Amino acid sequence: MTELSPDKLSAEAGVCAADTDENAPPHPYEKLDRATRAALARATAGVSPHSIMATWMDWALHLGRSPGRQLELTERAARDAAKLWVYASEMATGAKATPPFQPRKQDHRFNAPGWQKAPFSLWQQAFLSAQDWWQAATDEMPGIAPRDAERAQFQIRQALDLVSPSNFPWSNPEIINRTFQTGGRNLIEGAAHFLEDVAHTITQQHEPAPQGYEIGKDIAATPGRVVYRNALFELIQYTPRTKRVQAEPILFVPAWIMKYYVLDLSPENSMVRYLVEQGFTVFMISWVNPTADQSDLSLEDYRLNGVMAAIEAIEKIVPGQKIHANGYCLGGTLLAIAAAVMQRDGDDRLASVTLMAAQVDFAEAGELLLFIDDSQVAFVEDLMWLQGYLDRPQMTRTFTTIRAEDLIYARAVRRYFLGEDDLPTDLTVWNNDTTRMPARMHSEYLRGLFLENRLSAGRFSVEGRIVALKDIRVPMFVVGTESDHIAPWRSVYKIRLFTDGDLTFVLTNGGHNGGILSEPGHKHRHYRLGHRPADALYTSPDEWFESAEEKQGSWWPAMVDWIKDRSSGETAPLPMGGKRRGAENLPKAPGSYIHQT
Known part of the structure; x- marks a missing residue:
């Protein structure tokens, strides 16, 4: 198989490459550049800030030249605000109020019964209305690269997930109820889980399989x-x-x-x-x-x-x-x-x-395509050049980010605020037993x-x-x-x-x-x-x-x-x-x- 180095890829694409000896050691200036980029990649967990900025620049410039789209989004914001006002008024008067916004099918953060009561229901609806507006704002527009539109939607969803009312103990009815029921023990146990996870993140020590999931005995045990x-x-x-x-x-x-x-x-x-x-x-x-x-x-x-x-x-x-x-x-x-x-x-x-x-x-x-472009691949390549491989946490973050509401935030709420420990399964034990590339x-x-x-x-x-x-x-x-x-x-x-x-x-x-x-x-x-x-x-x-x-x-x-x-x-x-x-x-x-x- 021909080597798929960046130089060869450029040459096959018709780009004139400099006549250099492929076996020659890299120039010190090139090493300096790669080391600098690798250090930045480590600081950003392998995510290219250039790729993020290019996405939002593409979106903003195309929205800026579309006055009709701007008016449409203004009307949508007013309409969503009116729906929220009507819903809040109906709840204040004791009338039967139908929530105007519904979470996505795979979003289980608001399943607890407490989210149907004030004021939590209003906070939930305000969050979902923001999701609704930004979903529309980052839809495809004529001229914008479809991949950039999808990335903008994905990135704004990540930002909104970070500030969801389900993530905070004072705005999540399930956490409040659990705290009253346990006298605050859930928060103490959650703090212990948090410190345990921080220590594991820093040391990156491989954790042994939990009892009942021993490799070669309980799983991977076919003779x-x-x-x-x-x-x-x-x-x-x-x-x-x-x-x-x-x-x-x-x-x-x-x-x-x-x-x-x-x-x-x-x-x-x-x-x-x-x-x-x-x-x-x-x-x-x-x-x-x-x-x-x-x-x-x-x-x-x-x-x-x-x-x-x-x-x-x-x-x-x-x-x-x-x-x-x-x-x-x-x-x-x-x-x-x-x-x-x-x-x-x-x-x-x-x-x-x-x-x-x-x-x-x-x-x-x-x-996964939302994480892949030339800038992002170059970032990963520089990181691997420094390490010699793509490490396990760097790879795992990509997959968990795709379903952040479940795999990051919902897990954090369960573990740190509800005090619930992760219940192991054979699949989660395997999933945590990651490899390098x-x-x-x-x-x-x-x-x-x-x-x-x-x-x-x-x-x-x-x-x-x-x-x-x-x-x-x-x-x-x-x-x-x-x-x-x-x-x-x-x-x-x-x-x-x-x-x-x-x-x-x-x-x-x-x-x-x-x-x-x-x-x-x-x-x-x-x-x-x-x-x-x-x-x-x-x-x-x-x-x-x-x-x-x-x-x-x-x-x-x-x-x-x-x-x-x-x-x-x-x-x-x-x-x-x-x-x-x-x-x-x-x-x-x-x-x-x-x-x-």
Whole structure:
């Protein structure tokens, strides 16, 4: 794969770059600039102030030249104020008052009954009216970049969330009631929680899993063994649980942004355990948690020394059999690249490809796009240049900010003012067990895939040759989730635009993680499934949605049936690790890389 450095990106875009030796050390002036920008990035938690200022400058200048829009917003402000006045008057006279403004569907901050009583209801309505006005004020205008309009809306929502009346003990009826009920104990316990969180933020010490959630015992506990290891990953083979197994094994390629055991959580919701119990030989890649010494790891390293090395190891353990490959999140993007390169080069070792909540086109990549532009990527690159990697807190902040009302402010109210401790679940334990990402690889991913969308645009090369997703001819099983903020399902669906082979698309309810963890017996689950034969005409996502019947229950059995239909039959299980020498000396599952902090 060609190196996706900023200089090469500029050159390929037709920009004349200076004739410099790429291997020459950076000039001291360049080091000074990068160190200065990196220090600023640390001070702003990795957020580019230039990107924020450019967004609001674009919005303000276009609003300033639109007198009609200004009059419209003035009228809206007067109308909203009148609604508030009528509501307050009705409440003052004891009449039945209907709140004129409603919180968003996913906003649960005002669910407590006390918010329906004065004066709290009036404060709530004043806050929601401000939200309503700013939502209208930051709508798209002719001339403004759509991305800037979306960013302005997002940023003003963040600012308003900060001053929501639900965040303060004197304006939140739930906090006031709890304080009276406990005699103030909730505030004392909340202060202890606050000091604990501050200490953790400063020290960044890795907290051990709470009791009942021990890795390798309670979660990530499916029996197996590490059968191959290199500097980048451990390959886990899981112990068969049936007398006969499908001849073709399954290989999971998880994202490197997370630890693999989201796919092997508690026994009752472990996808790995479920597949083993259905008679499959299952292998799992467990990525290393990189350090500053591994800052030069590239996307090509993850493909060649990760996915391809795993396929070669499996080929020796289960000789003569093709592999059903399954990629989750960014692991699915990497798997799609690897599968396209394999078919391009005549490598037919894959029997099928399953992509779960994985994108190959990033033009509609949801709210994460609000954090990505040239200025922001350069900021992150300078920060990684200083550290050698993107650290866990810096990455976590991005995902929590997307749903700040739930993941930041509502949690802070519960923890600091209501005195409630966080109740652990297997998913929250996994979510807190974050990883780092190597500087070079993450820069290539942000620039080459996310920012410039080079894979679907036909400008992403491996070993000097362009990767074409349409080269993938093995059957594909693609899963999207309805409430995904990271990989929106319509973005995942776009794989149908770039491939021509046999493809089955599944849409399940839930979010990026919860929708994938949809084991049989999970309450309130449904899914839609549709099949596209090879070389069929394109169907838009909305047309597909209307034509696909909603089915109740888990989509996992449908995946199992789909894989079995594309397998050659059953055989006796092979010995763990096959005939590989030294495999017996490697650790049992879940391996050692999973414990790296």
